[in-house]
Amino acid sequence: MKTTWFMLTMIGKDKPGMVAAISGALADHGVTLGETSMLRLGGNFTVMMMVSGAADEQALRESLAPILESQGMCLHVDPIEGGLHKHVIPNVHVTVSGADRPGIVSQVTAVLAEMGINILDLESDVAGTEDKPIYIMQITAVSTLDIEAIETALSSVRESDVSVSVSAIETYIG
Amino acid sequence: MALLEILQLPDERLKQVSEPVEAFDDELLAFIADLEETRQNGPAAVGIAAPQVGVFKRVVIIDCSTTRKPVPNHGYMVLVNPEITKWNGFEKGREGCLSVPDYTGNVIRATKITLTAKDPHGEPLQFEMEGYEARAAQHEIDHLDGMLFVDRVVSRRTDLFKRKVYQDGGKEKKS
Numbered sequence: 001m002k003t004t005w006f007m008l009t010m011i012g013k014d015k016p017g018m019v020a021a022i023s024g025a026l027a028d029h030g031v032t033l034g035e036t037s038m039l040r041l042g043g044n045f046t047v048m049m050m051v052s053g054a055a056d057e058q059a060l061r062e063s064l065a066p067i068l069e070s071q072g073m074c075l076h077v078d079p080i081e082g083g084l085h086k087h088v089i090p091n092v093h094v095t096v097s098g099a100d101r102p103g104i105v106s107q108v109t110a111v112l113a114e115m116g117i118n119i120l121d122l123e124s125d126v127a128g129t130e131d132k133p134i135y136i137m138q139i140t141a142v143s144t145l146d147i148e149a150i151e152t153a154l155s156s157v158r159e160s161d162v163s164v165s166v167s168a169i170e171t172y173i174g
Numbered sequence: 175m176a177l178l179e180i181l182q183l184p185d186e187r188l189k190q191v192s193e194p195v196e197a198f199d200d201e202l203l204a205f206i207a208d209l210e211e212t213r214q215n216g217p218a219a220v221g222i223a224a225p226q227v228g229v230f231k232r233v234v235i236i237d238c239s240t241t242r243k244p245v246p247n248h249g250y251m252v253l254v255n256p257e258i259t260k261w262n263g264f265e266k267g268r269e270g271c272l273s274v275p276d277y278t279g280n281v282i283r284a285t286k287i288t289l290t291a292k293d294p295h296g297e298p299l300q301f302e303m304e305g306y307e308a309r310a311a312q313h314e315i316d317h318l319d320g321m322l323f324v325d326r327v328v329s330r331r332t333d334l335f336k337r338k339v340y341q342d343g344g345k346e347k348k349s
Contacts (some may be wrong), residue, residue, distance in 0.1 A: 041327030085276050090268070091242075123330060138330070147243075170241050170306055171268040171278050174313045 003052045005034060006060060007080045012073030020072040021067040026051060029063035034084050050080070090120050090140040091169050092150060098162030100126055100133035107157045108137070108164065115153055117143040135162075140169065178212045178227035183274050189320040192223075192230040194255045198296035202233075206252055206294050210235055215271045221310045223317030226273050232256065234314035238307040245306040253291035253299070256315055260288035267309050269323045279327035283309045 012018060019038060026033065034050030054060040068075055072162050096108055105124060112119065121140045128134035143150065151166045158164045181188055195202060205224070213222035213235055219235035232255045263285030270278040287308045291299045303311055313323055321349035 051328045081331065087276050087278070089270070089278050168243055169268050170243065170245065171270055172220055172306060172309050172313060173216070173218045173272065174223070174236065174310055 003083060005050050005052050005080050005083060006054065006057065007051045007078045008047070008051055008060070009076040010047040010049070010064075010066075010068070010073045011044055011079075012071055012117050014040050014043055015071075018045050018071050018073065019047070021071050022049075022064070022073075025067045029054070029059070030061065044164060050084075065144065069124065088118075091171070091173050092117065092139075092141045092143050092147065092153070093167050093169050094137075094139040094141065094150075095165045095167075096135070096137040096157075097141075098159070100128070100135040100137060101162075104135050104157075104162060105137060108139070108154065111153050111157060112139070112141065112150075115143065115145060115150065117141050117145070118152065127135055138168065143165055176208050177215055178208050178214065178229075180216065180226055180272050181228055182272075183276050183322065183324070185273075187228060187230075188225065188255075188273055188317070188322060190225060190230050191320045192225050192232045192318040194232050198254075198259040198292070198294065199306050202231075202254075203294055205229060205231075206233065206235070209233065210252075213237075219272055221314045222272065223314045225317050225320075232318045234311075234318065236307070236310040236314060238310055238311065241306065246304055247307045248301055248303070251299075251301075253289070253292050253311070254294060254296075255327060256289055256291035256311065256318075257299070258284075258287050258289050258311070260286075265305075266328065269307070269309070269313055271313075271323055273317075274322060274324055277324070280330065281309075281313075281326045282328060283312045287311060 010022065031051050031053045034052060036049040038047045060077060064075060096104060118138055119141045122137065124135065124137035126133050127136055147166055147168045154164050154166060209222055209224060209227060212227055213219050216222065220238060221234060224231045224233040234253050234256060237250040238245055239249045261284035264282050265285050266280050266282050268278050269281045280308045285308060289301045289303060289311055293299050
């Protein structure tokens with residue numbers, strides 16, 4: 001039987017107890033979690049969660065309504081295709097760091113897109129100080145191309161104040 | 175020769191500590207042949223440890239000679255009663271496991287190790303290993319101590335600050 005999945009997106013001002021409240025409300029209503037991503041971004045706690053087991057979107061919303069109110073979070077719900085056990089193993093890692101300026105992500109990812117490289121995970125952060133912000137980005141991706149070819153293509157983005165490094169991920173299976 | 179069944183998480187037996195091999199006999203050689211056949215049958219398996227097939231003896235096999243990009247390696251190795259005697263450096267790398275299907279994660283391992291072991295006939299071996307091969311040995315020896323890589327996976331935001339894990343000897347079971 002095919003499982004019906006929803007993707008929940010929830011955001012609120014970060015404080016302790018948010019995950020416990022959300023997951024508790026879902027468990028109480030017989031909703032189970034699939035893959036999730038939860039992290040603090042700029043003082044907000046952000047949650048993206050695959051869930052299954054709810055009768056429909058309305059039932060999901062109703063089971064979460066009380067805790068969204070008490071936790072000060074907003075909710076977005078999407079029915080999704082797909083499911084579990086579909087992991088793809090990344091084989092390329094790209095690290096970009098340097099002085100923050102508009103367009104770093106766009107330039108790097110445009111090169112990757114042009115080469116047909118699929119990003120599996122991208123995390124980026126602004127470090128440094130207000131006067132001298134530093135942009136740091138880590139990308140894990142999957143590609144059939146040689147690392148050298150990716151490295152060469154990304155050299156166009158490299159500047160004196162932005163460094164880009166590309167490395168192969170050789171996953172050990174044992 | 176026979177394909178052996180691979181134990182998968184959450185099988186409790188994967189947490190069992192394996193016993194040193196004492197008898198270097200035909201039975202051991204036959205088991206090693208089966209273990210190797212099982213490794214080669216596993217999807218993309220570079221290494222395998224005896225407890226993964228429910229045999230709680232200190233035997234591992236690794237072969238790092240077939241990576242996409244060549245890495246420093248000693249080829250096909252059967253390591254009986256392996257012991258890591260020196261650790262140096264640490265680095266993050268991606269691992270998966272025959273006993274944990276459909277999951278890979280980053281684990282911090284020592285970059286260089288010195289390892290002693292016996293060969294299948296009981297003759298002493300010593301290797302200096304680095305990088306990917308050192309990672310392989312550490313992953314497999316963990317199995318002998320009832321540890322899975324999922325117990326050591328670090329968050330994607332984790333940088334290499336967990337060096338203490340390895341300075342303490344690498345066999346610690348607590349995070």
